[in-house]
Amino acid sequence: MRALVVYCHPSPHSFTAAVRDRVLARLVSAGAEVRLHDLYGEGFDPVLTRVAWEGYLDPAQAAPVTREVADLRWCDTLIFVYPTWWYGLPAMLKGWLDRVMLPGVAFLMPDARNRTIRPGLTHITRLGVFTTCGASRWLTWVVGAPGKRTLTRGAGFLLRPRHRRVFAAHYLMDSSTVESRAAHLARVEAKMDRLIGRVA
Amino acid sequence: MTRALVLYAHPCADSYAAALRDAVTETLAARGWEVDLCDLYAEGFDPVLGDAERRGYHDTATNTAPVQRHVDRLRAATALIFVHPVWNFGFPAILKGYTDRVFLPGVTFRLEDGRVRPAMTHIRRLASVTTYGASRMRAILAGDPPRRVMGRAFWHACRPDRFRYLALYDMNRADAAQRAKFVAHVKRQMEQF
Numbered sequence: 001m002r003a004l005v006v007y008c009h010p011s012p013h014s015f016t017a018a019v020r021d022r023v024l025a026r027l028v029s030a031g032a033e034v035r036l037h038d039l040y041g042e043g044f045d046p047v048l049t050r051v052a053w054e055g056y057l058d059p060a061q062a063a064p065v066t067r068e069v070a071d072l073r074w075c076d077t078l079i080f081v082y083p084t085w086w087y088g089l090p091a092m093l094k095g096w097l098d099r100v101m102l103p104g105v106a107f108l109m110p111d112a113r114n115r116t117i118r119p120g121l122t123h124i125t126r127l128g129v130f131t132t133c134g135a136s137r138w139l140t141w142v143v144g145a146p147g148k149r150t151l152t153r154g155a156g157f158l159l160r161p162r163h164r165r166v167f168a169a170h171y172l173m174d175s176s177t178v179e180s181r182a183a184h185l186a187r188v189e190a191k192m193d194r195l196i197g198r199v200a
Numbered sequence: 201m202t203r204a205l206v207l208y209a210h211p212c213a214d215s216y217a218a219a220l221r222d223a224v225t226e227t228l229a230a231r232g233w234e235v236d237l238c239d240l241y242a243e244g245f246d247p248v249l250g251d252a253e254r255r256g257y258h259d260t261a262t263n264t265a266p267v268q269r270h271v272d273r274l275r276a277a278t279a280l281i282f283v284h285p286v287w288n289f290g291f292p293a294i295l296k297g298y299t300d301r302v303f304l305p306g307v308t309f310r311l312e313d314g315r316v317r318p319a320m321t322h323i324r325r326l327a328s329v330t331t332y333g334a335s336r337m338r339a340i341l342a343g344d345p346p347r348r349v350m351g352r353a354f355w356h357a358c359r360p361d362r363f364r365y366l367a368l369y370d371m372n373r374a375d376a377a378q379r380a381k382f383v384a385h386v387k388r389q390m391e392q393f
Contacts, residue, residue, distance in 0.1 A: 040248075086349065090296075094290050094292075098288060116335065143353050153289070
């Protein structure tokens with residue numbers, strides 16, 4: 001098992017960092033190979049530039065994100081750990097998708113034989129999404145959980161069809177308690193066990 | 201007089217998004233509106249919400265300081281129009297970061313007893329002008345996240361009198377006639393907006 005964990009939070013002392021640590025610990029104890037992308041820690045630049053945009057359709061132009069692309073091709077398990085801001089992904093994580101989920105890598109553009117976009121990440125068989133929301137579960141549901149959908153459906157479409165998928169969110173984060181946070185970390189571990197499944 | 205803030209996000213000056221931007225700004229200016237164009241790429245907007253800003257996020261006395269100029273422009277507006285492509289079923293990062301950093305508590309919403317109350321009610325007209333690589337069907341299957349954020353989250357923050365979500369789907373296969381038709385549609389909508 002080869003897991004790529006994309007972690008996004010500005011503060012090293014955040015609850016999101018604690019979630020990341022539980023995720024990593026679960027992967028290590030399952031014997032998985034793990035690569036971690038700490039977007040804030042690495043100072044990732046989320047802005048897709050004019051040069052990158054103009055070379056967008058040419059896979060050879062992926063030079064500035066070579067490592068990200070290599071890790072995306074390497075992994076069979078993709079995990080995102082981040083806070084939800086304005087019902088969506090932090091710009092930092094959204095920019096990771098913009099710059100790394102390239103044509104020829106994450107998806108194949110329509111061509112003469114195919115009318116529409118086809119998945120390019122069919123080697124990825126597991127998707128884990130772990131987040132925190134300031135909003136309540138109810139309000140997030142009313143708005144339609146756009147951030148979750150961007151990952152589970154938008155990016156999820158690019159993976160192996162019928163891949164294994166888990167999602168966990170701690171809602172009402174601003175009024176969380178020691179107990180609610182501990183309960184959520186236990187939930188994260190349970191979800192990770194389900195995501196990992198039986199490992200040979 | 202109506203004052204419109206146009207939030208525009210595309211890296212290329214000769215893009216189709218730029219043509220949509222011009223259709224919006226020229227139509228509104230011709231109506232006698234005051235138009236403030238915020239070109240996030242050209243202005244070099246930094247979309248990354250850092251540790252210090254995150255910690256100060258809920259302190260409404262000081263949270264606007266790092267982006268004061270943008271907050272002032274937003275508060276001066278009575279109409280707000282987003283012009284951008286949809287990438288990966290979301291806003292381009294530079295635009296998502298604008299909302300992360302500028303749509304602050306006290307500016308766009310207030311938290312009262314844990315409930316979100318609108319604070320951007322000076323915006324009476326709210327619109328999105330956008331393009332998708334995905335077909336409409338695929339966007340619906342994905343839950344169309346940007347449409348939901350605009351139509352629900354930002355709509356609620358403004359409670360506007362008028363709301364328009366103008367989208368051209370399946371952009372990669374749209375021919376010149378379809379693109380021109382959508383520009384004309386955007387102009388017509390902005391005349392009546």
